[in-house]
Amino acid sequence: MTTPSPNGNVVRLAALGDLHCGRGCQGAFQRLFAQVSESADVLVLAGDLTDHGQPEEAQLLAQELRASLRVPVVGVLGNHDYEAGHVEEVQTILTEGGVRLLDGDAVELHGIGIAGVKGFAGGFGARALQSWGERVLKAFVREAVEEALKLESALARLRTAQRIVLLHYAPVRDTVDTEPAEILPFLGSSRLEEPINRYAATAVLHGHAHHGRPEGRTASGIPVYNVSLPVLRATLPDRPIRLLELPVPSEATAPVAAGG
Numbered sequence: 001m002t003t004p005s006p007n008g009n010v011v012r013l014a015a016l017g018d019l020h021c022g023r024g025c026q027g028a029f030q031r032l033f034a035q036v037s038e039s040a041d042v043l044v045l046a047g048d049l050t051d052h053g054q055p056e057e058a059q060l061l062a063q064e065l066r067a068s069l070r071v072p073v074v075g076v077l078g079n080h081d082y083e084a085g086h087v088e089e090v091q092t093i094l095t096e097g098g099v100r101l102l103d104g105d106a107v108e109l110h111g112i113g114i115a116g117v118k119g120f121a122g123g124f125g126a127r128a129l130q131s132w133g134e135r136v137l138k139a140f141v142r143e144a145v146e147e148a149l150k151l152e153s154a155l156a157r158l159r160t161a162q163r164i165v166l167l168h169y170a171p172v173r174d175t176v177d178t179e180p181a182e183i184l185p186f187l188g189s190s191r192l193e194e195p196i197n198r199y200a201a202t203a204v205l206h207g208h209a210h211h212g213r214p215e216g217r218t219a220s221g222i223p224v225y226n227v228s229l230p231v232l233r234a235t236l237p238d239r240p241i242r243l244l245e246l247p248v249p250s251e252a253t254a255p256v257a258a259g260g
Contacts, residue, residue, distance in 0.1 A: 009249070011110045012039060013164065014071075015227040015242040017046030017207020020080065021061040029061075033068035035239055042109050043071055045099065046207035046227050047078025047118060047168025050090060058090040062097025072109055074100045076116045078168035078208060102166060104150030106157045111248035113160035117151045119169030119192050119206070120144040123185035144189045152195035162246045165196055167206040174216020175226040176209040193218050203244060214242075 014036045019029065036043050050057035065073060081090055091101055100107055102116025122129045122144040131141040147169075155163060170176045170188030179187060187209050196204055197220040204222060210230040217223055225242050232240035 009247055011112050011162075011246045011248055012041045013112065013244045013246055014040035014043045015046060015166075015205045015225065015244070016043070016229055016232065016240075017168070017205070017226075018048040018078070018210060018228040018230065019045070019061065020048055020051040020229075021057050021064070022051035023057065023060070025057075025060060025064070027064075029064045030068045032240065033064065036241060037068070037070040039239070039241065039243060041071055042112065043069065043073045044114060044116075044164070044166050044205060045073065045075035046166060046205050047076050048080040048207060049075060049077065049094065049099075050081050053081045053084040053086055053090055055086050055089045055093060058093040058097075062093055062099075065097055065099065069098075072100070073098055074102060074107055074109070074114050074116065074166065076102050076118050076166050076168055078118065102154070104154055106154040108158070108160055111160060111162070112246055113158035113163045114166055115151060115154035115158060115163065115201075116166035117147055117154060117192075119151070119167040119171070120147045120189055121169060121186045122189035122191065124173040124188065124190040127185075128190055129185060144191050148189070148191040148195060151192060152199075155195055155199040155201065158199075160248075162202045162248060163199065164244075164246075165201045165204040167192060167204065168208050170206050170209055170212070170224070170226070171196055171204060172216050172218055172224050174213060175206070175224055176212040178213055179209055179211050187212070196222060202246065205242065 106115040171192035176187040204224040207228040227242045
């Protein structure tokens, strides 16, 4: 069965990151999610969905989403979602709450392909951390490499004309270089940029850098958007939502998971 995109040949994709839903957040996102429902066809969440990775925080966010949102939700986790060591329970709660969580896999919605992975740290360009020296340092770099390989695998599964990359960590320095220099290596990794360029993604959405720039580009010119909620509130105070309008073929297929 095929279905048209909700607005003819355009899909409106809303993006948010770093909600940091904590115990005092009941009702805090209802207006924001209502704005998403009014203006978008799909919502993507770029990690740090909870404040400390506690199951009760995930439960609260799931309740907020169910109460106020009327569009499909796709997300990735962030470093805060791992903090308490309950990541599997957090994933289960959010999934049962209607969030399609990606971790090296992809999904198609209304003809738009979304490839998602958390990503990792390590720095950018010639100053990126290299795998040399102590075992723990090599393990750190290996984590960044494995996240990039997961992203490559997810992008390889998509056959859509529009391919959105959803991350928590930044793949380029452009959107984080207004942060303190001391923390730049911990805000992202340029290892994530290589598969983005090679598979010619349409756009990249990430969070994590609360004081970063709202926009940047990869070396091949692909737009990168920092959708951390603090950044969006500073740049778009009336409606802190990054909204992309994406053209799709009129014969867009019904939402299906790409690659299972």
